[in-house]
Every structure is written in C-alpha cells, then in structure tokens.
Amino acid sequence: MLRWWNNxxxxxxxxxxxxxxxxxxxxxxxxxxxxxxxNCRKGLTKVNTLNVIIDDVYDIYGTLDELELFTDAVxxxxxxxxxxxxxxxxxxxxxLYNSVNEMAYDTLKETGENVIPHLTKAWYDCCKAxxxxxxxxxxxxxxxxxxxxxNGWISVSxxxxxxxAYFLSSPSMRKEELASLEHYHDLxxxxxxxxxxxNDLATSSAELQRGETxxxxxxxxxxxxxxxxxxxxxxxxxxxxxxKKLNKYLVNDSTFNxxxxxxxxxxxxxxxxxxxxGDAIGAPDDLSRNRVHSLIINPxxxxxxxxxxxxx
Numbered sequence: 001m002l003r004w005w006n007n008x009x010x011x012x013x014x015x016x017x018x019x020x021x022x023x024x025x026x027x028x029x030x031x032x033x034x035x036x037x038x039n040c041r042k043g044l045t046k047v048n049t050l051n052v053i054i055d056d057v058y059d060i061y062g063t064l065d066e067l068e069l070f071t072d073a074v075x076x077x078x079x080x081x082x083x084x085x086x087x088x089x090x091x092x093x094x095x096l097y098n099s100v101n102e103m104a105y106d107t108l109k110e111t112g113e114n115v116i117p118h119l120t121k122a123w124y125d126c127c128k129a130x131x132x133x134x135x136x137x138x139x140x141x142x143x144x145x146x147x148x149x150x151n152g153w154i155s156v157s158x159x160x161x162x163x164x165a166y167f168l169s170s171p172s173m174r175k176e177e178l179a180s181l182e183h184y185h186d187l188x189x190x191x192x193x194x195x196x197x198x199n200d201l202a203t204s205s206a207e208l209q210r211g212e213t214x215x216x217x218x219x220x221x222x223x224x225x226x227x228x229x230x231x232x233x234x235x236x237x238x239x240x241x242x243x244k245k246l247n248k249y250l251v252n253d254s255t256f257n258x259x260x261x262x263x264x265x266x267x268x269x270x271x272x273x274x275x276x277x278g279d280a281i282g283a284p285d286d287l288s289r290n291r292v293h294s295l296i297i298n299p300x301x302x303x304x305x306x307x308x309x310x311x312x
Contacts, residue, residue, distance in 0.1 A: 001025055001045050008095050010053060014088055016061050017053050023274075024048035026292050030270035031263050032165055039106070040168040046099050047164050051126070051157045054092060058130035059137075062089070067134055071127045077120045096123065107167050115167045118181065122163040129155035136214045145219040149196065152216065156199055158192025158267055159184055165263050166256075180255045187256060190246040191268035197239045201232060202275035243268070 001021060011017045028044035058067055070089050073081035079097065082090050100123065104116045129151050136143060143151075153159075163181055167173075181188070200215040216238075220231040246268065254261050277287050 001042060004042075004046065005049065008099075010091060010095055013091055014053075016056060018056065020052050021045070021049055022292055024052065026296065027161075027270055027274060029296065030273060031161060031266045032169065033266060034259065034262070037169055037259075040165055043103050043164055043168040044161060046103070047161060048157075050092075050096050050099060051160060054096065054127070055130060055157075057089070057092060058127070058134045062134070064134060064138055067131050071124070071131050074120070074127045075124045077116070077124075103164070103168065111171060111173065113167075113173055118163060118167060118178070121182070122160045125154055126157055126160045133214045142219055142222045143214070144223050145216055148214060148216060148219040149193065152196045152200075152214075153189060153192040156192060156196040158195040158271075159188045162188050162191070162260075162264060162267060166260055169259060169263070170257070176255055177257075185255060186245070187249055187254065187261065187264045190242055191264050191271075193242050194239055194246070194268040195271040197235050197242070198271040198275040201235055 005011070005019075005021045011019045025041070025045045025048075027048050028041045032040040032044060057070070062070065066086055066089060069084055069086075070093065073085060073089075073093050074096070077097070082093055082097075085093055100119050101116065104114070104119055107113060107115050132151050133155055135141075166177070166181060170177075197216060200217055203215065216235055217228060217231045220226070220234050221228060224231075224234075226234075246265070249261055250265070256264075273291075
C-alpha cells in the first residue's frame with residue numbers, strides 16, 4: 001500500500017493532501033478482517049485514502065464551480081473529462097480513475113464481470129452528496145436533520161466502502177444482490193447511518209467552532225431549538241435505534257452472503273472504534289496511533305494459561 005501511495009504521489013504534488021494511509025488501512029482491516037480478504041483490504045485502503053483527499057477538495061479547497069465540474073467528470077467517467085478540470089483536480093481525478101479501473105480490471109480477470117458501472121455509480125453518488133454539503137456550507141444553509149441525514153449517510157462514504165468490498169470479495173455475483181446494491185439495501189444504509197452519526201458526535205464541536213453548518217448536531221440544534229448537549233443525546237438515541245434495526249440481519253436470512261453481512265456489521269463497529277475518542281482518521285492523536293500500533297505493528301500475542309484463561 002505504501003508503494004501504491006508513493007506512486008500516486010498526490011501528497012507530494014498537492015500541498016493540501018493529508019497523508020492518512022495508515023489510518024485508512026486500519027479502517028480497511030476493521031471492515032474486511034477475514035484472512036482470505038487481503039485483496040479486499042488493499043482495495044478498501046485505496047478507496048479510503050482517495051476518499052479522504054476528495055472529501056477535503058469538496059469541504060475546503062474547491063470552489064463551487066470547480067466542484068460541479070469534478071462531479072460531472074466522475075459522472076461521465078471519461079478520460080477526456082480531465083481537460084475541463086483545473087490542474088489540481090486533474091491529478092485527483094486521474095488518481096481516482098486509474099485506481100478504480102485497475103480494481104475493476106482485477107475483478108474482471110477473477111470473475112468475468114465488468115463492475116466499472118457499479119463502482120463509478122458509487123463514486124458519483126458520493127461526490128453528489130459531497131457537493132450538496134458544499135452548497136449548504138457555501139450558502140450558509142443549515143438543513144433539517146432529516147434532510148441532512150438523507151444525504152449524510154452517503155457522504156460519510158459507508159456505501160462507497162461496502163460496494164467496493166462486495167466486488168472485491170465476491171467470487172460470484174447474483175442478480176438479486178446486484179439489484180440490492182444498486183438500490184442501497186438496508187445492509188448498506190444502516191451501518192452507514194451509524195458511521196455518519198458517530199462521525200458527527202466526534203467532530204461536531206470542532207465544526208461548530210469553525211462555523212460549519214452541516215452536521216446532525218447543528219441541524220438538530222437549529223431545527224428543535226435545543227442545546228448541543230440535548231442534540232448529542234438525540235444522536236446517541238438514534239444510533240441505538242439504528243443498531244436495533246441492523247441487528248435483525250444477524251438472525252434473519254439476508255439477500256447477501258454471510259461474509260458481506262459481516263463486513264457491513266464491521267463497518268458500523270469500525271465507526272465506533274475510530275470515533276470513540278475523537279477523529280482518529282481526520283485528526284489522529286497518540287491514543288489512535290497506539291491503537292494502530294497494537295493491532296497491526298506489534299499485536300499482543302494471546303496464550304492459554306494453566307487454568308484455561310488467557311495470558312496477554
């Protein structure tokens with residue numbers, strides 16, 4: 001992954017790009033944790049890393065006119081679209097274009113399926129959601145909490161990750177599964193909603209201080225006329241309700257295979273992990289670094305003790 005990131009060279013070419021390769025790999029491991037899913041973890045690391053960069057373009061760096069052009073370029077998925085973009089966006093688009101096409105080619109070799117339409121639709125939907133948030137921010141609009149969340153569960157990139165995970169891990173693809181992916185089945189929507197809400201809980205205070213208007217805390221505060229504390233309590237209740245809806249897929253038959261069901265649940269659990277003590281992806285601290293170190297770099301070995309317990 002480091003070789004891929006160095007070859008992409010976006011961090012060297014664009015001064016606003018955050019280097020979050022390790023954090024993005026951590027998130028990929030959390031979602032695709034089965035030993036056989038190595039290629040899926042690599043693909044998700046690429047998706048996560050590119051998503052962090054593109055999200056920053058929409059949140060901070062791009063003008064609305066530029067963001068409209070980039071969103072349309074992703075919709076067209078045509079190499080010639082790069083000519084309409086400003087210089088920094090050309091690099092971002094080509095990095096995305098080449099990486100996604102490479103993943104699609106590898107999938108074609110393995111399964112015989114052309115998945116480019118599915119992957120590019122996921123990126124386009126995500127960019128449209130980014131663009132909507134950029135418009136709200138630019139125009140100083142605070143939407144209602146329902147309107148915000150209808151967009152936010154997509155902009156948090158949960159569906160983007162799960163759709164790529166499905167195609168990077170599934171040896172066979174059934175029509176009913178593909179239809180459920182296209183229409184964003186609850187198994188994609190519910191963990192993504194948990195992802196969004198946990199993200200907002202971790203980042204909302206800093207965003208409020210910066211004057212940003214689009215997060216569930218701020219939207220609920222303005223819509224209901226309540227304090228930040230009350231808004232946080234509402235979001236926590238909403239997370240609990242969403243988990244109850246998601247848990248039924250542990251006991252009921254699912255449209256999808258059990259490996260994908262596991263990854264969907266892992267996505268929600270990953271969100272709780274990385275946003276439990278702050279934003280471990282956007283603003284990693286010593287605690288988040290230690291977590292990565294203990295899991296990936298120097299994992300603790302577990303050995304049975306004489307009395308049948310576990311020694312660490």
